[in-house]
Amino acid sequence: MELRIGVIGCGAIGQDHALRIHRKLSGARIVALNDINLAATHAFNDTSRLDAKVYENYQDLINASDVDALLLASWGPAHADQLLACIAAGKPVFCEKPMTTSAESGLRVVEAEVQAGKKLVQVGFMRRFDAGYRALKKTLNAGTIGDALMVHCAHRNPSVPEMYVGDMCITDTFVHEIDVLRWLLDDDYVSAQVVEGRKSRNAHAGLHDPVMVLLETSKGIRIDTEIFVSCRFGYDIQCQVVGEIGAAFLPEPASVALRLEGRASTAIQTDWKQRFIDAYDVELQEWIDATQRGQVNGPTAWDGYFASATAEACVEARHSKAIVPIRLAERPAFYSK
Ligand code: NAD
Ligand code: NAI
Ligand code: ISE
Structure with a gap:
């Protein structure tokens, strides 16, 4: 079954990732978008022909019943709250680096995941791929x-x-x-x-x-x-x-x-986008495949905390x-x- 993904943060890399899932990768579909810049997000949705639903706030997107997993590419300081909301909803989330902008907020994400009893977070350290x-x-x-x-x-x-x-x-x-x-x-x-x-x-x-x-x-x-x-x-x-x-x-x-x-x-x-272009593809394809099996096989919340x-x-x-x-x-x- 196709993984239905919601993207939070549709700037440079959020758009890139959405397009690679839409055009290049298999097993997943972009169904929802959110960004604090709503006008740019509507424009992206139209020009890319994603035909996704644009949400005015990330909480509604995370909780939408037709969203199975999240891709977080907002700027770093927004990641912690958005990750905690994904964990609270029990949904798998791929989060761009840095996972959080402080060790303290990184540890909060780790603790929330341990509390949830299930690995849900993968961090976008694509060089491993x-x-x-x-x-x-x-x-x-x-x-x-x-x-x-x-x-x-x-x-x-x-x-x-x-x-x-x-x-x-x-x-x-x-x-x-x-x-x-x-x-x-x-x-x-x-x-x-x-x-x-x-x-x-x-x-x-x-x-x-x-x-x-x-x-x-x-x-x-x-x-x-x-x-x-x-x-x-x-x-x-x-x-x-x-x-x-x-x-x-x-x-x-x-x-x-x-x-x-x-x-x-x-x-x-x-251009950084070109230097690791194949690694981004492998990273996200492996994430989609592992998520469908209910697993996290890439850098975990602990790795994200360690880095922060x-x-x-x-x-x-x-x-x-x-x-x-x-x-x-x-x-x-x-x-x-
Ligand atoms: P960007 O500024 O182009 O995009 C960020 C987007 O997030 C913007 O569209 C902004 O409006 C949106 N945003 C900010 N706060 C938000 C919020 N609270 N809710 C929803 N949307 C919000 O930045 P970027 O270059 O795309 O970087 C985004 C993330 O990706 C960063 O964490 C960055 O470190 C990471 N990144 C990783 C790589 C890599 O090689 N892995 C490369 C570039 C960027
Ligand atoms: P960007 O500035 O182009 O995009 C960030 C987007 O997030 C913007 O569109 C902004 O409006 C939106 N945003 C900010 N706060 C938000 C919020 N609270 N809710 C929803 N949207 C919000 O930045 P860029 O370059 O795309 O970076 C995004 C993330 O990707 C960062 O974490 C960055 O570190 C990471 N990144 C990773 C790279 C990699 O190689 N893995 C390369 C470039 C960025
Ligand atoms: C950017 O966010 C990245 O992640 C790039 O890979 C990195 O080279 C660049 O310096 C960052 O700003």
Whole structure:
């Protein structure tokens, strides 16, 4: 039977996800939409020919009898209340990252889910579904380079809008590395340190860019990540794991190698939507399939809480300039692997 999905938050990625479910994926249909910007949502519904019902508030959408599952792509600060409403209604929900914008609200989501007695939440950390990261994990698990010792990463965006300010480089951007590296290394973090780089002239007024985050894991693995969101030259995601006898690199996206006019070159992607386009498809198809079986097979509410708590420690480390321990609530047996 087709899964009937309601989308809350129809901005950039909410529209993208709705269209990929409508046009590309199987086993699901978009039946309902909500966004605080109602006019834009009606316009999207018309131009995309989704023929969904547009709701004026998210509570009515969640409780609608013909909505089986929810896709949450509103902005981060709205996620917590909307997730709690989905859990209260007993409905499965795919929530874009970050699951919540604080550790405290993340824990409230975890506690509500445990109370409900059933896993309902999956968080949109799509890199776990990317073929390149999956290949890298397979290499590490095979022991090809020995034990991992260090990881060097970069998360570069060509530019960000004026509304992207303050610590969003951590809470909105670095949060992807927080999740994917924990999954890749099968390890948790114990401390964080953040140092600011020399400020780029291309960083807009509300932003200090670039910054560097240093994480230590419970096994003692050291991770450094450059976050540079006005780098201009492309959307560039790098990850190199250094092991005892070798180094393993995240594969670059396929691109035709050119030898032309005295230069050898390959293209660098510029748009985040394109860089992980296949991963979004796999992520949502797997979510639809698992939801129909009554399961959650992707990043859970615990993973979402872990990411928010780590991001919060990084923000504290940035402002205090200290090495901040990462302390979490006890993991409920409910989430044991
Ligand atoms: P966006 O600003 O384009 O869209 C957000 C939409 O949410 C807007 O249309 C806004 O009107 C709506 N909205 C805000 N508050 C709402 C509320 N309370 N109820 C209903 N709708 C509400 O942002 P975006 O780029 O689409 O990002 C949305 C989410 O997706 C964010 O959590 C973001 O971090 C995440 N995101 C993830 C990725 C990824 O790679 N996984 C990429 C981009 C964005
Ligand atoms: P956006 O700003 O384009 O869209 C957000 C939408 O949410 C807007 O349309 C806004 O009107 C709506 N909205 C805000 N508050 C709302 C509320 N209370 N109820 C209903 N709608 C509300 O933002 P974007 O880029 O689409 O990001 C949305 C989410 O997706 C964020 O959590 C973001 O972090 C995440 N995201 C994830 C990406 C990924 O790679 N996984 C990439 C980009 C965004
Ligand atoms: C955006 O919200 C994303 O999730 C992208 O993947 C990330 O690269 C970007 O920096 C964020 O703003």
